[in-house]
Structures are given as structure tokens and as C-alpha cells.
Amino acid sequence: MVTLRDIAQQCGLSIATVSKAMNGVSEVSAATAQRIRETAREMGYLPNAAARSMKTGRSMSIALLQFPKNCSVWKHSYFAGIADAVQRVVEEKGYDLVPVNRTAAETMGGYLSYCRYRSYDGVLVLSATFSESTLLDLVNSEIPLVTIDYAFHHRAAVLSDNLQGMQELVRFAYARGHRRLAFIHGEDAPVTRDRLASFHAACEALGLRIPPEYVREALYNDPESSARETEALLGMPQIPTCIFYPDDYAYVGGFRALCAHGLSVPEDVSAVGYDGTQIASIYQHPLTTFQQDCDAIGATAARMLLDAIGSPRSFLPRQVVLPGRLVAGETVRDLGAPDAAFGQARRA
Amino acid sequence: MVTLRDIAQQCGLSIATVSKAMNGVSEVSAATAQRIRETAREMGYLPNAAARSMKTGRSMSIALLQFPKNCSVWKHSYFAGIADAVQRVVEEKGYDLVPVNRTAAETMGGYLSYCRYRSYDGVLVLSATFSESTLLDLVNSEIPLVTIDYAFHHRAAVLSDNLQGMQELVRFAYARGHRRLAFIHGEDAPVTRDRLASFHAACEALGLRIPPEYVREALYNDPESSARETEALLGMPQIPTCIFYPDDYAYVGGFRALCAHGLSVPEDVSAVGYDGTQIASIYQHPLTTFQQDCDAIGATAARMLLDAIGSPRSFLPRQVVLPGRLVAGETVRDLGAPDAAFGQARRA
């Protein structure tokens, strides 16, 4: 390995000067700087990341914290899409993006400790169980941090507009005459609460009364559980005309359950998903869904984090909400005249 | 930050002793070691990864090199599955897994340079364009390295058994009476060549003559291009009875094209995919496909790499081939009597 020292010797200069020249900072004459950089290139000089990191305290790497529930960040296309966008943005600035699991953090005694140990320059928190105390330690630390899909009031956050998403979906179904809406939602989590609240709000605003048994909990990204809940819905005396699924992949299970009952989508039952992933477009009748803008979410979060890292004092932790886009698909049938027996128009 | 020095002071010992005690190596009395570790814990000591890395030359992180073509490692479920498995294995040993893009490497002047700069302890090469000279530099370096789905003769490699996979698929179709097999394969790449060779070998062994126009190139993971090639096949005077797709997701495009022509799978045309991803199981008629064992591939590669890192001198670069598993699905129709007009039984 050729070091600054070698270059200094070769050029008959001091290490300090060489360092300055390589970093293009502070006073070195243009001529010497040029000469230094040239010999550095010739000698195949590479800065030593560890040494640099030790002096500067910066590691030029960013952690991507993922709290796996059913799945890792790799296995869920929404998270993977975000991660991909993040990586593209940060690596342009010379940062490595390091996915970090809970287990890694635990060996070191919590997320904060692990981040300090590795001296990540910033942290992106994805899909978290935000009540974990070990996460709170991190959030309350001085480490630059951006959360995604959850907001701490003193921390920057990027949120997908779940309120908008669910509202649009409800209205979409309503506009096509659907009045008996069932919502199979995912397990408890911030986004789930948002969507649930928005679902109820939108229904209420439209004067829809949703029977409690129409609102059921399954798991995200898990066809089996949504199949089960679909079964449950189909066993009721009056089945819904449109079923909302936790996400696109969960719809797979629902679809299967519906087929098993001889029901077809959207002729017999309508359905909507969430996320707008590949899967939605696969079906013969593409799934009606709400596409979250992974790319924008990831890129925005990354840029905010880089800002926070660049100017920690002047950075103000905004919380941006990014809109999504309803993808109409073909799984919500137009019923024409609404089912008057069920949906009673109330004024709010 | 509390350092070894602080602990040493607190305990009235030297830094050296503290370091030894913390690493549990070399001669420190059990009693002092105990005392040291305790105060370290009390004081909230965390080792400084950068400093350690600088001394030892090891960074405790592993690079995952990805050469994106159409897609990043995040966006392709086969690669993502492997990455996930890798991460689980390496992080158990305290390593970070760092996905590295081509662009990052280029800022530093090639993969080898980047890896040296970051002093990754090992490198995993995924989905590479193996003829790139910058990759060859890396492969010919002394850095521990394992390739996946491609083998350099002096380097460890983990391969998915593409020969087996394609052979089984061909035989599967043959056994169900299919004689007119078309193969829409992916873009040129090592795995493509393997599958292509195996396809032809298997066909020949079964006495099948495949017309050249039945073998067509599309792209992996790209429904559009496979849709186009499917169209082309459907425009021929005699259409195949079974179409082989580059991978499961590519089948999506094919399926669409078939539907557009009023053909249904498997009643009118049979189809098989490759990979065995989620997507295969989504369809009403689950796709017949060959499931690659991402988990085993990733875990095996990770373990081999850890071995190579652990004992670089005695490590012998094996090349393991991991079997996959044919998933029967429902997209290959049993034709009963073979089409005698086309498939002529030849003895090899």
C-alpha cells in the first residue's frame, strides 16, 4: 500500500502538504498540488478509509436500519425499492449504504451502540417497531437520522401519504357504486393506523357505515393470513362487494380464497391492494392499488440525511409527505346503481 | 467516547492490558480481565471500529458486488434472496454486508481500488459481467472472493445448477408429450449459456429437433421483451406447444401476449419459467418453474467467504454446485400422445 508518506518522499515534500493537496483544501500552490496529484496517481495511491475515518470521525457510510417482522428489507419490494433509491443517491456522494439488522445491533448492545461503534455518519430507519427502547435511544441521540413512514417530532421524516392513499381508494370504490367495503389490514404499525384511520374517515365522510366484522387484521406481505381473513368474510351472511387488502402481495392469498369459493374478481367481488408493486400488474385483471413512490421516498430521505450530515447545526428536521398515485387496474367493478339497502347516505 | 485509555486509567492499568483483556487474548489474569471488562461495561465502552480496522487491516465488512444490468440487486428477487441469506450469515460473525454498485467503484478507479480503499475483508460477486477488466483485476487480486453463478478456476464459486434445472424442465415437458419446445432465453451471460447448452443437450438426448427460430433472445426480468418474443413465436406457421421463459417474471409478459392472442395457459400453450420466485405461485395456474435455492446459495457463499477470510493460506477455492428443485405448477399441460409429426425419436 502506498501512503501519503511515500508520495511525500517521492516529491520531496511533507506529508502535510501532500494531504492538503490531495484534499484540495487550504494553501498549496497550484503547481505543487498538480505535481503531487500526478505522482499520487502514478504510484497508485489510495486513501486509507480507516485512517481517514479515525481522524475525521466520519466513516462515509450510512446505516439502513430495518426491523424485520415477517420479512427483511431484501424480501419486500416496497422496502427494497426505497433502499435501492437511497443507495443510488448516497453512493453518488461517496457513501456506502449498510443494511443493518436487529441481530447485528444486539451483539453490540443496541442500535445506538452499534452505530457509534461503526461510526456511521447517518442512519435511515425503515419499517420500524418504533416503540422499541433501543431505537428510542438512537432517535434521541445526536446522530443524523431520518425515519421513513413514521415521524418523531424532533427528527426528519419522509412519509408516504397513507391518508391520501386510503382515501382515494375508498372514494374510487365508492364512485363505482361500492358500499359494502371490507378492510383486511396489516398488523399493528404506524402505517396501519394511518390507513385504518383514513379508511374510517373516508367512509364516514361518504356516509358509509362499516360493520366492525368487515375490518379484520391479517399480516402484511403474507398471502396465507389474508386468505384466512378472506375466508372469514366469505362466511358472513352478507359478503362485502369490495375487499381492501393490506398490500398487493397479500391480495394473492385473497384472490386464491375467492377462487376457491368460485368467486371471480371483479365480477363477483372487487378488490384493491396497496403499494403498487410488480405483483399488482401481473394478474389478468391488474389489481387496483395505490402506488407508493418508492423512488421519491428513498431519494428524498437520502438527500435529507445527507443535508443533516453536511450541516448538523443548521439542519432543520422537516417531515415531508410524499404523494402516491392510484393505479386503477381492473379489479374494482363498476356497480352502477349503489346498493341502497346497505349504504345509507348520511350528511356529516 | 470512552476509550481504552479511560478504562486503563480507571483501573490503574495500562492500555495494553485493557486491550488484551477486552479481546480475551494473551496473558491477563482472570481476575484483572474480569475487573477490566466490568468497568468497561460500566463506563459504556465501545471499541472504535476505525482504529481497530487501521491496526488490524480488517474492516469487518464484506462487499456485495452487483453489476446491474436491467436491475439492481434490490430489485430482483433471486439476487435479493441471496443477499438476504448472505447478510444473515455474515452478520452473525460481526460483519457488515455492503452492497456496492459499479458507480461507486468507478469514482475510485475500479472495483479493486474501491475494495482496497474500503479494505473490505472479502468480496462476493453477484450477477457480474465477468469479462470486465476491472472485475478481473479484483479476481486476480489477493482479496478473499467468492463468485456466484460463475466460476474462475482459481477462485471459489457457488453455482446454481442450471444444467440440472434446464434438463429437468425439458424432460418434464417431454414427459408430458411436448415436442415443440421454444426457448426464450435471457441476454448473454454465463447462466444463459449454461441453460442454453443444457436445453439443447437435453433436447438432443431426447431426440428433439428444435428449429432455430424457436430459440429467441429476450431479457431477464423484463416482461416487455419476452412479450415481444412470444408474439414472434405466435406469428409462426407452427407455434410451439411449450414456451420456456428466461425467468418467472419474464413469463408475465409472455402470459399477457398469449392472452392477447386469445390463447390460454396451459390449455392452448404450455409455459415454464425459471427461479421459483413468489411470482410463479401467484397465477391461477401456478407457473411450472425451477426453483433455485437462494437461501442455500447465499449461505454457502457467505460461509465459504468467511472461511477464506479466516484462513487465507489454507483455504482451497472449491466450486460448489447447488441443486434446485422443479416446481411442477400447472402450466405444462399433459398432451398424452406425443406429436409424432414433429418429434422424431432418434437414438443418440
Add this chain to the structure above:
DNA sequence: AACGCAACCGAAATCGTTTTCGCTGCGCCC
């Protein structure tokens, strides 16, 4: 001719570890 001021450059401290090698002191054996 002397002085002042930039502009450039270098010596050296420092970051936090690891690791070698030597020192000390104790116990054991003869």
C-alpha cells in the same frame, strides 16, 4: 534598504487500537 504581509510549506500532535518485547516479581526446585 528595511519592513510587512501573504503565500506556502512542514513539524508534530493526535485519533484509538493492536502487538511485540522486555521487565518484574513470585514460586519452585535443588
Add this chain to the structure above:
DNA sequence: GGGCGCAGCGAAAACGATTTCGGTTGCGTT
């Protein structure tokens, strides 16, 4: 009691960079 050996510990030299601060040089000014 003396010598030997070993266990336990410490001093110090790295690792490779950054950065401060002071010194030198050269030039312009009066």
C-alpha cells in the same frame, strides 16, 4: 538460599491520515 522459569503486565511503536500553528520565503512598498 540462589537461580530459573513463567505468568502478568506495561512501554512504546506502529497503523495512515488530518490539522494546527509556526516558520520560511519572496515580493511589494515606502
